[in-house]
Amino acid sequence: xxxxxxxxxxxxxxxxxxxxxxxxxxxxxxxxxxxxxxxxxxxxxxxxxxxxxxxxxxxxxxxxxxxxxxxxxxxxxxxxxxxxxxxxxxxxxxxxxxxxxxx
Numbered sequence: 001x002x003x004x005x006x007x008x009x010x011x012x013x014x015x016x017x018x019x020x021x022x023x024x025x026x027x028x029x030x031x032x033x034x035x036x037x038x039x040x041x042x043x044x045x046x047x048x049x050x051x052x053x054x055x056x057x058x059x060x061x062x063x064x065x066x067x068x069x070x071x072x073x074x075x076x077x078x079x080x081x082x083x084x085x086x087x088x089x090x091x092x093x094x095x096x097x098x099x100x101x102x103x
Contacts, residue, residue, distance in 0.1 A: 011025040019046040021050045026057045051082065059091055062097075
């Protein structure tokens with residue numbers, strides 16, 4: 001069951017029985033709206049956020065991921081990202097935060 005799915009043409013998180021999934025884009029143009037919308041979702045019980053549906057991203061995607069990790073830490077939850085695009089991993093390496101994103 002999906003609690004929220006992004007509307008056509010936008011990017012966003014959706015809660016499923018397996019965790020959260022992301023579909024669409026996550027760029028400077030929509031990062032704030034995507035993050036704000038994610039606050040409406042309970043953190044996934046599994047702790048897994050699958051980014052396989054991330055069609056296009058820039059460095060703001062990394063900022064959203066780190067903000068989600070901070071939220072999880074504040075709420076005493078575990079959060080791991082699956083299917084992180086290679087470009088986002090490369091940025092995380094450059095910024096020295098790769099270990100925060102990977103299992």
